[in-house]
Amino acid sequence: MTAALALGDDALVLSHRLGEWAGHAPVLEEEVALANIALDLLGQARLLLSLVGDEDELAYLREERAFRNIQLVEQPNGDFAHTIARQLYFSVHQQGLYEQLAAGDGRFAGIAAKAVKEVAYHRDHAEQWTLRLGDGTDESHQRMQRAVDALWRFTGELFQPVEGVDVDWQALHSRWLETVTDVLGRATLTVPTGPQSGAWTAGAGRQGIHTESFGRMLAEMQHLHRSHPGASW
Amino acid sequence: MAAGTASQTAQATAGSAEGPEAALQAAFDAAVAADERIEPRDWMPDAYRASLVRQMAQHAHSEIIGMQPEANWITRAPSLRRKAILMAKVQDEAGHGLYLYSAAETLGTGREELLDKLHAGRQRYSSIFNYPTLTWADVGAIGWLVDGAAITNQVPLCRCSYGPYARAMVRICKEESFHQRQGYELLLALSNGTPAQHEMAQDAVNRWWWPSLMMFGPPDDASAHSAQSMAWKIKRHSNDELRQRFVDICVPQAEALGLSLPDPDIRWNEERGRHDFGAIDWTEFQEVLKGNGPCNEQRLDQRRRAHEEGAWVREAAAVYARKHTSGAGPAVPNGKATA
Amino acid sequence: MSSSTDWPLWEVFVRSRRGLSHTHAGSLHAPDAEMALRNARDLYTRRSEGVSLWVVPSDRITASSPDEKDSFFEPAGDKPYRHPTFYEIPDGVKHL
Numbered sequence: 078m079t080a081a082l083a084l085g086d087d088a089l090v091l092s093h094r095l096g097e098w099a100g101h102a103p104v105l106e107e108e109v110a111l112a113n114i115a116l117d118l119l120g121q122a123r124l125l126l127s128l129v130g131d132e133d134e135l136a137y138l139r140e141e142r143a144f145r146n147i148q149l150v151e152q153p154n155g156d157f158a159h160t161i162a163r164q165l166y167f168s169v170h171q172q173g174l175y176e177q178l179a180a181g182d183g184r185f186a187g188i189a190a191k192a193v194k195e196v197a198y199h200r201d202h203a204e205q206w207t208l209r210l211g212d213g214t215d216e217s218h219q220r221m222q223r224a225v226d227a228l229w230r231f232t233g234e235l236f237q238p239v240e241g242v243d244v245d246w247q248a249l250h251s252r253w254l255e256t257v258t259d260v261l262g263r264a265t266l267t268v269p270t271g272p273q274s275g276a277w278t279a280g281a282g283r284q285g286i287h288t289e290s291f292g293r294m295l296a297e298m299q300h301l302h303r304s305h306p307g308a309s310w
Numbered sequence: 311m312a313a314g315t316a317s318q319t320a321q322a323t324a325g326s327a328e329g330p331e332a333a334l335q336a337a338f339d340a341a342v343a344a345d346e347r348i349e350p351r352d353w354m355p356d357a358y359r360a361s362l363v364r365q366m367a368q369h370a371h372s373e374i375i376g377m378q379p380e381a382n383w384i385t386r387a388p389s390l391r392r393k394a395i396l397m398a399k400v401q402d403e404a405g406h407g408l409y410l411y412s413a414a415e416t417l418g419t420g421r422e423e424l425l426d427k428l429h430a431g432r433q434r435y436s437s438i439f440n441y442p443t444l445t446w447a448d449v450g451a452i453g454w455l456v457d458g459a460a461i462t463n464q465v466p467l468c469r470c471s472y473g474p475y476a477r478a479m480v481r482i483c484k485e486e487s488f489h490q491r492q493g494y495e496l497l498l499a500l501s502n503g504t505p506a507q508h509e510m511a512q513d514a515v516n517r518w519w520w521p522s523l524m525m526f527g528p529p530d531d532a533s534a535h536s537a538q539s540m541a542w543k544i545k546r547h548s549n550d551e552l553r554q555r556f557v558d559i560c561v562p563q564a565e566a567l568g569l570s571l572p573d574p575d576i577r578w579n580e581e582r583g584r585h586d587f588g589a590i591d592w593t594e595f596q597e598v599l600k601g602n603g604p605c606n607e608q609r610l611d612q613r614r615r616a617h618e619e620g621a622w623v624r625e626a627a628a629v630y631a632r633k634h635t636s637g638a639g640p641a642v643p644n645g646k647a648t649a
Numbered sequence: 650m651s652s653s654t655d656w657p658l659w660e661v662f663v664r665s666r667r668g669l670s671h672t673h674a675g676s677l678h679a680p681d682a683e684m685a686l687r688n689a690r691d692l693y694t695r696r697s698e699g700v701s702l703w704v705v706p707s708d709r710i711t712a713s714s715p716d717e718k719d720s721f722f723e724p725a726g727d728k729p730y731r732h733p734t735f736y737e738i739p740d741g742v743k744h745l
Contacts, residue, residue, distance in 0.1 A: 089390075093385065096384045096385060096393070096397055097384075097385055099377060099381035099384050099397065099400050099401075100377045100378050100381040100400070100612065100616065101612070101615075101616045101619075102404075102616065102620065103616070103619065103620025103621075103623035103624060104620055104623070104624055104656075104678070105374065105404050105407055105408050105411075106408070106677060106678060106679065106684075106688040106691070106692065107620075107623075108377070108401065108404035109401055109404050109405055109408070109688070109691045109692050109695070110687070110688070110691045112397055112398070112400070112401035112404070113401070113691050113695060115397055116394060116397055116398060116401070119390065119393065119394050119397070120394070122390070123390050123391075123394075126390075132390050133389050133390060136390055137388070137389075156619075157620070157623045201687070202687065205683060205684060205687065208630065209626055209627045209630040209680070209684075210623070210626050212630055212633065212634075213625070213626025213627060213629045213630045214622065214625055214626050214629050216622050216626070217622055217623070217625070217626030217629075220622070297385050297386060298385060298386065300386060301386045301387075301388045301446055302388040302389070305388070305504060305506060305507065307504075308388075308503055308504050308506075308507055309499060309503060310388045310389040310391075310392055310496075310499055310500075310503075349715070351712065351714065351715045352715050353715070401695075405692055405695070408675075408677060408692060409675055412658075412675050412676040412677065415658060415676065420655070420658075421678060422655050477675075478675070481675070485696070624655075624656065624680075627656065627680035627681075627684065628655070628656060628680050630680065630681070631680040631681035631684075634681070635681050635682070
């Protein structure tokens with residue numbers, strides 16, 4: 078239950094953030110690419126949430142504190158570099174996670190087997206752009222380094238074990254670090270050295286503790302649905 | 311006015327090289343008359359080329375500006391199913407813009423140049439996108455009416471005399487068939503929903519009906535480009551003919567929706583075998599066209615901002631490509647499409 | 650805008666099913682071949698239209714000229730003996 082919510086909310090929230098790019102992307106080809114990723118994630122979210130209950134009730138009628146997504150995915154889009162850094166951190170993780178889940182025989186094996194192909198593409202997209210922004214112009218290099226640094230402290234949560242998700246979290250973490258180090262290196266970027274999580278002990282996304290912008294994101298997302306209780310759409 | 315200038319150019323060109331030019335013109339006319347397609351490297355009159363670039367650019371611009379009013383609701387879509395549909399639809403519009411810019415590029419005008427003209431306000435996009443999407447029902451009304459009108463306009467363009475344009479339109483029409491249906495289905499759900507939802511749907515139809523009729527352009531006797539475009543088979547049916555066709559299609563569809571169209575003069579005319587309908591307020595049309603619509607500034611601003619804010623990204627990728635490709639890539643920044 | 654942000658044009662060819670040739674689908678802009686392939690995937694196969702993709706820089710295509718079309722293509726027009734329908738076979742002869 079918690080597990081499906083955690084994975085489902087990650088996908089739902091990141092999909093929503095990517096959807097905010099519609100009409101704002103740096104080039105038309107990227108409108109299409111970002112929407113593809115958003116649609117894949119939304120599809121995953123719907124499958125995962127449906128394991129727990131009604132997808133719309135879960136998406137639209139839960140309060141902020143009931144969401145179980147990690148804080149990384151709720152971070153605002155920022156500039157294109159922030160969006161790419163967020164995607165790189167998340168997709169590298171999601172790929173490792175879903176590969177393990179797909180190889181197992183747990184309740185997520187089926188969903189993971191389908192999703193892992195989608196996620197491999199997301200990771201590739203993020204990697205290609207990390208290389209181009211990191212090793213592009215001085216400006217793009219600086220922006221990308223800033224983004225990579227700024228989001229670093231949200232990455233620790235990726236490896237916090239989720240009850241009911243039966244994978245080797247330690248192995249996930251070391252593989253993630255290896256991949257991210259490799260990509261950032263090729264992109265001429267420096268791997269951040271700071272802590273991978275914040276200093277507040279109250280908890281983080283998996284415990285329902287979110288960042289401020291998340292509340293506003295939900296307010297926007299849920300407003301219409303909540304304004305018409307019981308209506309069908 | 312523009313058509314007049316164009317035909318003068320054509321005559322001037324023809325006059326300067328009497329013999330071969332006249333033969334080329336004759337070959338071109340014969341191809342068009344025989345319903346053959348004109349392809350990018352064929353000889354074509356300057357005015358035909360200019361008219362095509364203008365129309366394809368305007369069409370492409372409409373697709374990408376048209377993303378905005380609908381994207382306005384992506385983050386507020388009231389169910390996950392609707393959200394997926396809407397994202398896919400707005401994505402299609404970006405794709406359709408890309409197909410059309412590519413078609414325009416076959417005539418040697420790069421996308422960057424066309425975008426610059428759009429951003430500078432020197433090329434137009436469809437005025438319909440200067441109306442705001444005020445409620446969720448507007449997403450449905452756009453799908454049903456605006457896309458419906460667009461499809462009525464576009465299906466004949468699949469047989470347009472210019473090959474790349476016609477081929478782009480075949481692909482677009484195929485993909486767009488879901489756009490209109492999702493809008494209709496969305497409105498149907500609202501119309502059959504709670505009283506508040508029904509009212510939301512009716513209000514959206516009331517606001518979008520007349521602007522949709524204006525999408526077919528001015529009446530035939532006042533349309534600047536129509537006659538020449540029809541002679542060139544860029545266009546296949548007159549504005550008024552297509553508008554009438556659209557009204558005839560919509561009336562029974564509105565009934566099935568349980569919604570009314572905001573025109574007391576709509577009635578079946580037994581004699582004509584078609585629906586009569588009320589007079590269109592062309593003053594509003596002209597005003598919106600001139601830039602006085604509710605969203606003209608906002609739409610162009612957002613487009614410009616996205617382009618400007620994305621410049622560093624496009625530049626980074628271009629610089630990276632130069633660093634990492636050893637002569638394998640094209641040397642010219644803006645090649646000319648050959649197909 | 651500065652031309653340094655311009656991306657070159659690529660032609661996209663899609664194999665719709667195994668067993669069929671790649672067919673021209675359209676074009677797109679991309680900074681390099683890797684991105685061209687990915688943009689092509691996103692743009693031209695999002696409805697499962699393809700199983701394989703080619704991208705070619707548009708300016709690397711050499712095309713026959715319409716001016717030469719008579720000398721290129723017309724000479725093939727009067728050689729009907731290249732086609733099987735040119736030959737008369739007695740009724741009843743099969744597998745030929």
